[in-house]
Amino acid sequence: MYKIYKDSKGLVAHGVSACAGCGLELIIRNVLDVLGEDTIIVIPPGCSALFSGFGKETALKIAGIQGNLENTAAYAAGIKAGLQIQGNEHTTVLAFAGDGATVDIGIQALSGVMERRDKIVYVCYDNEAYMNTGIQGSSSTPLGANTTTTPTGKNTSRKDLIKIAEAHDIPYAATASVANLVDLRKKVQKAKDTDGPALLHIHTPCPTGWGFDTAKSIEISKEAVNTGAWILYEYEAGVRKISYKPKELRPISNYLKLQGRFKHLKENEIVEVQDEIVSRFHKFMSEL
């Protein structure tokens, strides 16, 4: 199908112009490794568009389309409907969008897909701002984080995407993180086997936007899980199940002090962020 100039081990090219230490690169490799060659990918503009390539070159060995920001889910649903008309039930349709293209701009298309029960896999890699256009804040940016549009720190909490999915009562939704790749791959496999829309919300460390050393990507995402800033859980057939429960929540300063975007926070503001995260975690645990 494609003319291969420089071959790679998996379905994704090795030399892609994602920043050094990018969490997204690790995610797309693992997701496509599990889904396999029989997949059609829909990518909106954003960091993930680096993988759909430029001009006549691409970095993916599978078929794909680069759509618009606001209708990634609608594209995927249309492709699935076309395949079903042709009698093709085996091909997986994957929508691979960032947090801006999911929780802000593309939320109506995603809501439509979840309501119509289209059988697609929707992956939202969440790097907590519009990184590709220069770190503008999105509705997924956490409380207190500095971005170019929230220079003194965002003063509201983040939007909870999985709860929106739960409100649509879809068959499968889950959060994942690069901190635990085994868990991530297991959830992608489950999403593939789901009969209906499946949503994965994946925490993605971004060295450029968050302001940390490129070597610390995995360390920071592990810290996010251990401090309760990111909760790993699944929502399957109406039941919530936690995938990894930290024995004791570590102080949030462990997570904040590693990143440049929280550098401006004063002691009392750190306490505020800590309270928000701990209360959200306890609320989540009480609703299990």
Added chain:
Amino acid sequence: MQKQQETPTNMLENSKVLGPVATIFDSIHTGSWRLERPKVNFEACIKCGICEKNCPPNIITVHKDRVESVEIDWYYCKGCGICANECPKKCIAMVDERGEL
């Protein structure tokens, strides 16, 4: 109907393609970005494969049967240092790219 754009892909020998589509699978030389280079101490390496799993460009191969167990593709390594940071034995060090060999 709107006229299709004239692109080199319309003139491919194996198939007729209409519209602007990608037909070439290619990689860029990301190894040229590297400022620091991972250097493995092969004596301390336990060949667990954690560096291989966590490498974003997926260019590390761990050979269990070789003394020089960790093979890195220098054409693509961006020198991010995740392998050195995640190594449980801390046997990978980041050295200056233009320093000693």
